[in-house]
Amino acid sequence: MPPLPQPAGRLTNPVIPGFHPDPSVCRVGDDYYLACSSFEYFPGIPLFHSRDLVHWTQIGNALDRPEQLRLPTSMASSGGIYAPTIRHHDGRFWLIVTNCSEGGGNLIVTATDPAGPWSDPIWAPGVPGIDPDLVWDEDGTCWCTVAGVSQVRIDPSTGQTYGTPHRLWSGGPGARAPEAPHLYRIGAYWYLLIAEGGTERGHAVSIARGRTPAGPFEPCPANPILTHRGTDHPVQNTGHADLVQGPDGSWWLILLGVRPGGGTPGWHVLGRETFLAPVTWVDDWPVVGEVAMDLPEPPWPLFPGPVEEQRDDFELAELRPSWISVRDRPAELCTTKERPGWLTLRGRGGSLDEPDVVFTGRRQQHLACRARTLTDPSQGRGGLAVRLDEQHHYAIEVSGTEVRVIARVGSLRTVMAARSVPAGPVVLTVTITQSSSAHGPCTGPDVVSLGVEEADGTFTELATLDGRYLSTEVAGGFTGRVIGMYAAEGTVHFDWFDYEPLDG
Numbered sequence: 001m002p003p004l005p006q007p008a009g010r011l012t013n014p015v016i017p018g019f020h021p022d023p024s025v026c027r028v029g030d031d032y033y034l035a036c037s038s039f040e041y042f043p044g045i046p047l048f049h050s051r052d053l054v055h056w057t058q059i060g061n062a063l064d065r066p067e068q069l070r071l072p073t074s075m076a077s078s079g080g081i082y083a084p085t086i087r088h089h090d091g092r093f094w095l096i097v098t099n100c101s102e103g104g105g106n107l108i109v110t111a112t113d114p115a116g117p118w119s120d121p122i123w124a125p126g127v128p129g130i131d132p133d134l135v136w137d138e139d140g141t142c143w144c145t146v147a148g149v150s151q152v153r154i155d156p157s158t159g160q161t162y163g164t165p166h167r168l169w170s171g172g173p174g175a176r177a178p179e180a181p182h183l184y185r186i187g188a189y190w191y192l193l194i195a196e197g198g199t200e201r202g203h204a205v206s207i208a209r210g211r212t213p214a215g216p217f218e219p220c221p222a223n224p225i226l227t228h229r230g231t232d233h234p235v236q237n238t239g240h241a242d243l244v245q246g247p248d249g250s251w252w253l254i255l256l257g258v259r260p261g262g263g264t265p266g267w268h269v270l271g272r273e274t275f276l277a278p279v280t281w282v283d284d285w286p287v288v289g290e291v292a293m294d295l296p297e298p299p300w301p302l303f304p305g306p307v308e309e310q311r312d313d314f315e316l317a318e319l320r321p322s323w324i325s326v327r328d329r330p331a332e333l334c335t336t337k338e339r340p341g342w343l344t345l346r347g348r349g350g351s352l353d354e355p356d357v358v359f360t361g362r363r364q365q366h367l368a369c370r371a372r373t374l375t376d377p378s379q380g381r382g383g384l385a386v387r388l389d390e391q392h393h394y395a396i397e398v399s400g401t402e403v404r405v406i407a408r409v410g411s412l413r414t415v416m417a418a419r420s421v422p423a424g425p426v427v428l429t430v431t432i433t434q435s436s437s438a439h440g441p442c443t444g445p446d447v448v449s450l451g452v453e454e455a456d457g458t459f460t461e462l463a464t465l466d467g468r469y470l471s472t473e474v475a476g477g478f479t480g481r482v483i484g485m486y487a488a489e490g491t492v493h494f495d496w497f498d499y500e501p502l503d504g
Helices: none
Strands: 024-028 031-035 044-050 057-063 081-089 092-099 105-111 133-136 142-146 150-155 160-167 179-186 189-196 204-210 236-245 251-258 273-282 285-288 324-326 343-346 358-363 369-389 392-399 402-409 412-420 426-434 446-453 459-466 482-501
Touching: 024 236, 031 081, 044 081, 057 105, 081 133, 081 179, 092 133, 133 179, 142 179, 179 236, 189 236, 204 236, 204 285, 251 285, 343 358, 358 369, 369 446, 392 426, 392 446, 402 459, 412 459
Parallel strands: 024 081
Antiparallel strands: 024 031, 031 044, 044 057, 081 092, 092 105, 133 142, 142 150, 150 160, 179 189, 189 204, 236 251, 251 273, 273 285, 324 358, 343 482, 358 482, 369 392, 369 426, 369 482, 392 402, 402 412, 426 446, 446 459
């Protein structure tokens, strides 16, 4: 048998960089599958596959049809899809999640293939709250546990619940926001893993155990078993974790964290990312190892997945699963079929300030990067943007023979620069570079430069903006930056989009 291919370079955390929060993972044989929150973006719930817990490939999105996911324009950003749990039971994949938009609630979808298609939603109106978890006991009874932390018996095939939810455990003394529960049978005990302390700097992971899935539960004397609060670790906000066992018997923790940059208080711009940490067991309690930036060579074969193409020439009939849009993606407003080899967007909303803007982007996954696109604005107005939400974004927009840089920060919206360009397609560019915290406590995490590429290939910068204003610490919410193309009015065509990491 030939040797397995080995990945080039270091093995690093985060294992899924960029806006990929609230990870949930399950293993089937030698394969791992992972799901994340998606909030106001469509399609919802990105799904990943790995053979080694280190290299992950996106294989689809669980909620990729309008009948599965409706996110109204009346819903604020950071609403929508919260905290999925993915599990495999009785030959099927089960995914339960909360839709926090108007008329939403907890829903279940199933699939025999995690790449899809996934079923239409099975609604579970008797499940209260957010962050639902599913687990089956020895006699096949299914239990749903939610943030709070409470539990109810459920038939996941119908969404029917039985009895009233009962409280299991409220976490550590004085800790706020007990959430993200996951329940497991490991050895002689049932273990209840939760997050607490809020999803900001006080975030932590704690655990309790009991003899039955309904408790009573005794807390681990070493709680929290993971937190970086009050430390200078480069990864902060660690929490919302899920346990998984490898085929070799080893245990691992998948969790979210952020990488703040700049001075005080530190700004994270990529959103909450997915990290990996080893777990050992002492006296029937899990002990979490370091959330290391450089991962050690794991004790299993490495299976690097296919490298995701950073450039898209829009030659496929359907967009790749990594492309996301704001709240919906009507085919008549976003298509690769109208002009072969081009992405066509039709405006509906006037600007990125509007909740129904026609926008298609990808998550920013590197602390330094460059994004470029060739735009034909002859029939409309649109461009290239770095988006956090409706009130926090930077854009370079072209209409006819004028290009301008627009900044929206809170209630302020201004044109930072403008110039004329020749009629016809134009290359728009966004470059993001890190700042040095050595410059002082008020230094932002990065700078965002926006400009155009001239006919001879040289770059002309029109504006350089402070990146802190596109951070969660400024804007609030639960998402991260997304870089992409938009149409404000009329029809705008994009020949290609190129994303290039600059930080190695």
